[in-house]
Amino acid sequence: MTKIKVTYFDMNGGRGEPIRLILHYMEQKFEDHRFSFNEFAEVRKKTPFGQVPVVDIDGEQITQCNALGRYFGKQAGLYPDDTYQALLCDEVMDAIEDVSHKLGGTLGLDGDALKNARDQLVAGPVTWTLKWLDERLAKQGGEYFADNRLTIADLKVLVFVQWLCSGMLDHIPTALVHDITPDLLAHQERVEGDPKIKSYYQ
Known part of the structure; x- marks a missing residue:
């Protein structure tokens, strides 16, 4: 089973929220790693571009929210074939x-x-x-x-x-x-x- 970890601010909004929504929609279990704004300075040190969201897919860290949205959206049936x-x-x-x-x-x-x-x-x-x-x-x-x-x-x-x-x-x-x-x-x-x-x- 694919292991997925979403790392984003502890807020219901922003760039990470659509990814969470898509994963929930497709009933995909994932680790929802939320952190406070005060913790961001440390979190960003471990991301490729110093920004979030990032998603770990079987240990591989992937960036770019729209690319991730399309990737999971296709699996969820939420992205057009046409x-x-x-x-x-x-x-x-x-x-x-x-x-x-x-x-x-x-x-x-x-x-x-x-x-x-x-x-x-x-x-x-x-x-x-x-x-x-x-x-x-x-x-x-x-x-x-x-x-x-x-x-x-x-x-x-x-x-x-x-x-x-x-x-x-x-x-x-x-x-x-x-x-x-x-x-x-x-x-x-x-x-x-x-x-x-x-x-x-x-």
């Missing part, structure tokens, strides 16, 4: 990764520097990304982002929307998604209503 639908899936995932990287760049700031940086992101990339996702969802029929069914793209969007609405990000209004793209909240409810996803959060 190459064009796979492209749409990847596009959504990479767009979220781009804006998440920008948000991540503000995590070491505080005071006015943090507020100014976050205000600029809200006025620019975060809002642009939300509107683009809203348009993409509508073009695909309004329910899912690719293949007319649940895919890893939907899980990536779910975690991103949850993050924005959580209040964890100072100066990111928790009502931002509601005010700009309420259809993404309906999408969130739809994905969270999937029996396997629902059981994860329970």
Whole structure:
């Protein structure tokens, strides 16, 4: 049996959460190694790029959250077989990764520097990304982002929307998604209503 260990922050969100969701969805047992933010300085010394998530698969440490999402997503039946639908899936995932990287760049700031940086992101990339996702969802029929069914793209969007609405990000209004793209909240409810996803959060 394959031994899998996911190493990521002790939080229900961020880049590691979609991987946890996919593994739960496919009923794959794994070691969920969570650590505090204070421990990150030590944890990162043992990762190839000084970042997480990393996943150990039978002792081999693998990085890059989207690559891991596709790998496990294919096994879980959550990644399209059709190459064009796979492209749409990847596009959504990479767009979220781009804006998440920008948000991540503000995590070491505080005071006015943090507020100014976050205000600029809200006025620019975060809002642009939300509107683009809203348009993409509508073009695909309004329910899912690719293949007319649940895919890893939907899980990536779910975690991103949850993050924005959580209040964890100072100066990111928790009502931002509601005010700009309420259809993404309906999408969130739809994905969270999937029996396997629902059981994860329970």
